[in-house]
Amino acid sequence: MKEEHFKWYSPTLSKDIEMLVFGHAGYPVILFPTTMGKHNECRDMGLVESVRWFVEQGLVQIYCPDSINELSWYNKNIHPADRAKNHAWYDEFVMNELVNKICHEKGLQKVCVAGPSFGGYQAANFAFRHPERVSHMFSMSGSFDIKSFVDGHYDDNVYFNNPVDYLPDSNHPDLWNMKIVLGVGEWDICLDANKRLAKILSDKNIPFWYDERKWAEHDWPIWKQMFPHYLSKL
Template structure:
């Protein structure tokens, strides 16, 4: 597969951000890393390789941006308000810098988002916050309630970046047009989190696939199995 390294100075983050891009053309898929993961995680753990058939034929193009989890949700050295604010700036980077540069790869001007574990949170949060930009959301063993990182602190920024809180009140028409997959398994530590989000989606009548696979743990072999299957839905 063609691999391209890209680094730019993000005005939203006020720092440099790095990314790997796979493929030369095709439907844009943003693949988020797991907890505090770097932009090369998808490559190192073989997740990108599972998509080689789609990438090499130009059906999809995968964008693997860096995360700032170590500066946001996982940064216990700063106040919780600053943790979530750092994530808000990350969301702004995605919204105003990354997505506008790749969304016109498709006629509809939308992108797909995907991620495993905490990357599943990133995918779901971005998709449900900005549904007019997202056609497909593939979460693999994601968890979606970030209040656990806030040490009891709560403000509007927490609310609007916590899908289980803001989704029930959201009525953007594009939510009902999105292709949503919540991938999990019987042995997944995030099984209950996926069942909870699925229940919220069902309450709103939003069609989705709660894919519960048997007897696999919350780890890369499960996600390597899921990722190419979900890409086939694009």
């Protein structure tokens, strides 16, 4: 399985960013790490290995970028408005320095986004904010309400990065064309969060697959079962 490491200075974030890319060809999948995770986490925890067959067959290429959660939602040393603003810049980074570049190189209009745990939030938030650029969204044990990270503060950056708030108000036509998977375990700490998002999607008649796995907890073993299953639906 081909693996490449990239490091560059991000003009959007004004900091160095690292990314691993797996595979030599195929449909692009941006895979976000969990809370405070970096570009190597999904490799080191075996999530990339779980989809080796798809990568080696040239069916997909997997892009694993750094997160900046330690500078945004999880940074208790700055004002909540700045936490939200920093994440808004991360959203710009994903669009301008990843998605646009990947789509240009591959001659595509859309990508797939995926992630476990907080990476599931990252994937869902980017997909629902930019449905015109996302064909598939695979959330594995994600949570979709970030108000607990902002200590009661609320502004446009909070609203537009909080899917349970803005999604009910969105009527972007590409939402109804996206292939959406909400994967969660029966004993998952994010079970209620997935049921809540599922209801929002159902109320809007947006097609999606709600995949609740029996006897499963919020951890890597179930994500390593989910991810190859979801990629098989590409």
